[in-house]
Amino acid sequence: MTQNLVYLNGEYVPADQAKISIFDGAISLGMTVTESTRTFGHQPYRLRDHIDRLYLSLKAARFDAGMTPDELEKLTLEVWEKNKPNYAAGTDAWIIHNITPGQWVPSSGQKPADSSSTVMIITLPLDLSYWADFYQTGCHAVTPFTRIQPAQSLDARIKNRSRFIYTLAESEVKLVDPKAQSLLLDTDGYLSENKGGNFFLVSNNRIRTPSTINCLDGISRQSIFTLGKKLNIPVEECQLLPYDVTTADEAFFTSTPYCIMPATKFNGLEIGDGKVGPITKQLIAAWSDLVGVDIIEQAQASKVS
Amino acid sequence: MTQNLVYLNGEYVPADQAKISIFDGAISLGMTVTESTRTFGHQPYRLRDHIDRLYLSLKAARFDAGMTPDELEKLTLEVWEKNKPNYAAGTDAWIIHNITPGQWVPSSGQKPADSSSTVMIITLPLDLSYWADFYQTGCHAVTPFTRIQPAQSLDARIKNRSRFIYTLAESEVKLVDPKAQSLLLDTDGYLSENKGGNFFLVSNNRIRTPSTINCLDGISRQSIFTLGKKLNIPVEECQLLPYDVTTADEAFFTSTPYCIMPATKFNGLEIGDGKVGPITKQLIAAWSDLVGVDIIEQAQASKVS
Amino acid sequence: MTQNLVYLNGEYVPADQAKISIFDGAISLGMTVTESTRTFGHQPYRLRDHIDRLYLSLKAARFDAGMTPDELEKLTLEVWEKNKPNYAAGTDAWIIHNITPGQWVPSSGQKPADSSSTVMIITLPLDLSYWADFYQTGCHAVTPFTRIQPAQSLDARIKNRSRFIYTLAESEVKLVDPKAQSLLLDTDGYLSENKGGNFFLVSNNRIRTPSTINCLDGISRQSIFTLGKKLNIPVEECQLLPYDVTTADEAFFTSTPYCIMPATKFNGLEIGDGKVGPITKQLIAAWSDLVGVDIIEQAQASKVS
């Protein structure tokens, strides 16, 4: 088996040797714009959608990647081709883009004129073992003390790795349950998102999710709208409150790696009857159909391995 | 001249070869707790105060440095001793601590059990050339579009490098003036701080500064309270608004590298008579006295070099 | 005529002797979850909907009733059967459920382990005399000083009797007009609800009402959506402001006892032409049809008696 290679500023390096200067803006300023794509059956899933969103994030972040979206797409596929041989049938990969403005030594007060952006393209085996059980049992969603910042501070749609807030939130909910998954509220108390995932709930056969004023416009989130249309289940954006979760029939998170993670408990209370619900199951099945991979089975397998 | 050495997880490496894994939480989560100390006449200034604050930040961030404050202080002095010979008389150094929770590969869902914190101790020549002119002319403070996040999202007193918001703000003010310095407002419209600096204004011989509910409790900020007491000028914390800057007699920022940076213009309007004011000058002189280094002269020299 | 009997923790007691301990959580903590149903022509109207909502409120309040919804429904009908003989033709009854966590002596710091919930099921003659004139003249809606608490303090959908805020609001509007009915705003200045009633307005043949982020999801409120569909009049949820009332064509409140109470004046200004409007009248007529009781006539009769 060959080594996992990472693209790093024009070079291919083995993942365990992929390093960047401690003076890079990624470290000195948390200034990394990012995307996470995954493959299904070794095919990158909606890669171009992810790359397009990356360029919107870069525009809003006011720095550039030093290449066009077409170039980045081509390069990404090249990276994936290089690493694909390492992936056994039935397994899949995460494809991560990290773009930073490059060197930014703090003592100079400003980004040096000759500094150019840092581009990382990373593929990693998609290890779903952490989430595998949740497809059966559902997870426990808990609202942390920390509230997501309002959009006038930083719009949650700019996908970036300056994620102190989300990481802290994730630590906090572990006080309630060591396996709890955070569900952040915004500063007005409305539901927003999880570190890396969007949130949905089902009541009276209607699916509802927060609008993107306080959360990422996730590609997986968009898939729920598509699947809802296909399955004839209405999907709506609206302002949601903890009470809506407490009284919902079903709930789930969506994110690139696990697609759909059912939630069956919220702040210590059972959601619905405390079991993964029928609409959630229907959505997972439809998604599996769409991509030709049995999502739950794959997760179970990654757990065993 | 020997090489500038950086302490990186137990090893000394030349600064230009100091690199960390792209899977470190610094990069994947922006999860770096930090401090910036400086030397005056080659003596670290209030190093222990900085280290104590670092440990408060770590506690609030819910991860640890893998060593005690005493150990870190000792190590820091060791790093400085190693590099000091490189520093000519009249020059000084920045001492930077970056602590991260270590490796945090996203696909695993959680911090790996065997990951331990990453500790960086960095010394850098204190290049003040960017700020040197501002001692004479004052800088132009401008309020950016971006608002600092409220404390219920992330308390500004936790000194960290997840600084997307501040970096964006700094880019935005350049639309008004390529040399503008950001002065962020909070989400209620009150003055908070600058990326890396606190803000003060002087009206009727009274110094005022925002309270620490929305800004860092800067060590340099504390020095103004000390100097104010010494010079018999009252220094007060209160809620401040843009109107207070517009109608102030004088204004300045404080930060570890430049100590005091006068501001003589605010959102296009002159502050007072548009010149560096007498109390600001008095404070710079008193600080220079205190540390035995002529702050302005040193900055001028760094510009020339 | 037999006595009006109240169900109180397993016993039937005459209403005027129905008492609970002053150490009950109802009194010591205002911790009463509640529902108000009414009969039309001696038939309980949407009783099960009320009971289902009661159980959602209890879940959100984190205590239980000590019986299942089915048991409570059965018991409620039993209470009503016992008291029905007292009700003359043309009159109707209020059916009230009050559930509390039971004894909660404050000095013990916590709810005693052996304390069990208090269940009250009350029927009362539906005396509509207070509202009767408003069907013809409309009432005067006035915004009080007191603002409804935001959902992150207490979600207005948890129907409870901890109603200090609403009662105070009701006292305040009497300063403007001794017959004024309160229309509370939320802390952002949006319309919410009345103590016990939802609010609707009509503009250009469109009915609008606040969404349930700041008000009860009233069963009577739901009836307006049903009637609107039947009458082919669009009914929408949205954020509404005082200006919307000032410039509306018609307005009304809905609540279990009076169903629809027209409002023809708002903060001293006439709504529309100051008369009960055609769509409001149409809705009252359609509701009367639906339930087989002339709502206005019944109210007039209760006034005479």
Next chain:
Amino acid sequence: MTQNLVYLNGEYVPADQAKISIFDGAISLGMTVTESTRTFGHQPYRLRDHIDRLYLSLKAARFDAGMTPDELEKLTLEVWEKNKPNYAAGTDAWIIHNITPGQWVPSSGQKPADSSSTVMIITLPLDLSYWADFYQTGCHAVTPFTRIQPAQSLDARIKNRSRFIYTLAESEVKLVDPKAQSLLLDTDGYLSENKGGNFFLVSNNRIRTPSTINCLDGISRQSIFTLGKKLNIPVEECQLLPYDVTTADEAFFTSTPYCIMPATKFNGLEIGDGKVGPITKQLIAAWSDLVGVDIIEQAQASKVS
């Protein structure tokens, strides 16, 4: 031993038979204004201060008690005299006032003209066993999901029993730790109070507590200002955030029954060194001196009994 007698609307009734109508505003509207006083060595402590505050609360609540403060004070002492013989040396009593507007049958729309206020004066053995251990170990303060309502909804200084929010908060923190004590935040994320207690923290030998814009102006809270002056420790009111607790040296709650309850843990993190601090101990000792009762010893004794 004679029976514990409660004053209820002009009559003395045994506590276990003290009941009020289920149609009282206490139950139908949560409309109870209240005070809790205690005795030290069988002497009511600052009874008149409590009664004066009760009358301020009543004024703000816009209903009256049907008697003057002097009459209520006299009556209270009479109640206490009647029950005092039941109290062994070393034990003390809670004295509770509950005032409601009286009967308020909902179907009438308004308070009936002939309804007069309900007055309850209750004495209870002061059972401190629940808190006794906290004097040695400190308690675990946890911030609940629920936020205290803002003052424009209901001013926290109006002491009342419409405490749904506080009771819910208390249930929520038990998810983190079955012995946790709630520390509510307000809707801007600032520290406010506990159900029934104020909060203080100690940093650098300075005591700080939230100002009364979002919490009760507790009589015990006032005692800390008095004791601080006596012990020469500055006590300040200011806006406080969770970070202030995380980084404090010591912390404690104050309330009528337990006087001072040390807190040594906050949201899972140790406060200071995780032990009851020296200033907290000094305050408890000074308070014991002041009232001639060893507060800790009394609590321990109540635990044993």
Next chain:
Amino acid sequence: MTQNLVYLNGEYVPADQAKISIFDGAISLGMTVTESTRTFGHQPYRLRDHIDRLYLSLKAARFDAGMTPDELEKLTLEVWEKNKPNYAAGTDAWIIHNITPGQWVPSSGQKPADSSSTVMIITLPLDLSYWADFYQTGCHAVTPFTRIQPAQSLDARIKNRSRFIYTLAESEVKLVDPKAQSLLLDTDGYLSENKGGNFFLVSNNRIRTPSTINCLDGISRQSIFTLGKKLNIPVEECQLLPYDVTTADEAFFTSTPYCIMPATKFNGLEIGDGKVGPITKQLIAAWSDLVGVDIIEQAQASKVS
């Protein structure tokens, strides 16, 4: 050419002699309710809609015009007929209504009993030269420091001339670009409006605009809904953020004089490809068709003259 005549409280006066007392509420209180209508091909466009809105504003402002809407409409047409002969073919006019409560000498504390409203009806040549280039190049929209007041302070739908906030905002954006057009945010950071114009953006062939909770319900804004329906392009109201403009395909303002003003730059970043977009062009063309005037050509002509 005859003189431009203004209607002022019952008299016709030449525009350059039209003056009002410095003690009028317009000056002493900024208390002017207003409307701006324009003609297309010398026909007043939706005059009655403007007058109806004027009367809603007056109602909300709690003073009256001293005449009925019918009378005001008739009078307005009379003013226009008098001045129309001055207008060459191809040119058009602005028709402005200003209504004030009349004399309001401050020293009397209140509006004098004998003061009656001031009514101004003004026609002015519609000089579009300031905006003419923007039809080709698009304008630069910039968010000012100043935020529009929330509706609970003053509902933006009450069209009035108390426009200190908007005028200040317009000055502020000139710091970024001397030709910048302000795009105000509200106090939560959402897009609202421009001084005198509404804002729209186009993404994925969908037109979106802020709902009227924080902006004027512009008659020109309503025209976009009408044209959108005609052109089969969906138009939606929703909460919008700066990120939505940054990532939009197209954007434009609407206002009575210029109808549609394309925006191609936002806070220094190009919108879409930085050119006036196809849907914007389609809308301008459709509007020109509707009113029988080539809007762009007319603007160009007014620039030349």
Next chain:
Amino acid sequence: MTQNLVYLNGEYVPADQAKISIFDGAISLGMTVTESTRTFGHQPYRLRDHIDRLYLSLKAARFDAGMTPDELEKLTLEVWEKNKPNYAAGTDAWIIHNITPGQWVPSSGQKPADSSSTVMIITLPLDLSYWADFYQTGCHAVTPFTRIQPAQSLDARIKNRSRFIYTLAESEVKLVDPKAQSLLLDTDGYLSENKGGNFFLVSNNRIRTPSTINCLDGISRQSIFTLGKKLNIPVEECQLLPYDVTTADEAFFTSTPYCIMPATKFNGLEIGDGKVGPITKQLIAAWSDLVGVDIIEQAQASKVS
């Protein structure tokens, strides 16, 4: 008796003929910066303080007066000298400055380059009859529906005549009491100010007033700080809520014309014992002493005349 002359852009005109163009920014934009000074015994009181504040307001408003503060002061005294002969002994005058940016025809999109500021200097007999009775009875302070705009919309310290909000508020409180005086709250529910006056309350011999984050820094307000110092009564700035007024001992407004206006009722409840309090009386007496005019007597006289 000679005519009352007004200074208007370089000319003296009789007050009843003082008019400005309807195209002045005062009318078209509500863009008037202003000051109100008064005389005591025919001596202008703190005129220079008023003029200095006027220039701060102008700076913040980003336009200028076309003359220096010295020139304006000289001119003001000249205007007063011209009109003084009209004033009988015992009477006094109001001196009003109104400064506008000058002509600002809306159709031009911007202020015309050749437009220069409009300067009005007005003296008026100080008619105190409206307030005269309040010195004996106190006024009724009522909180209106309308909330003062937050400082991030418009800082209340910029004294201007764009006062739609305040005028509306004043109309609203008349619904409660035809003689009510408005006491505006800000959008967080804190006390701010009155149209033209600051607010103070007295509790336990301590005077408190809102800080200037939401109200004018009134010259009369400053006088209370001066008088408090002289009389040895502490005066503090803090956040105040309606509850503070409800439970205060005394309350009053301050403003240039009436100096101090006692308030004895608040939202229908008596303040203290409902009579003008001893500290309020002491302050009025001390003020009268300071300026050599019996303030109450003068007001009574103006009522008689």
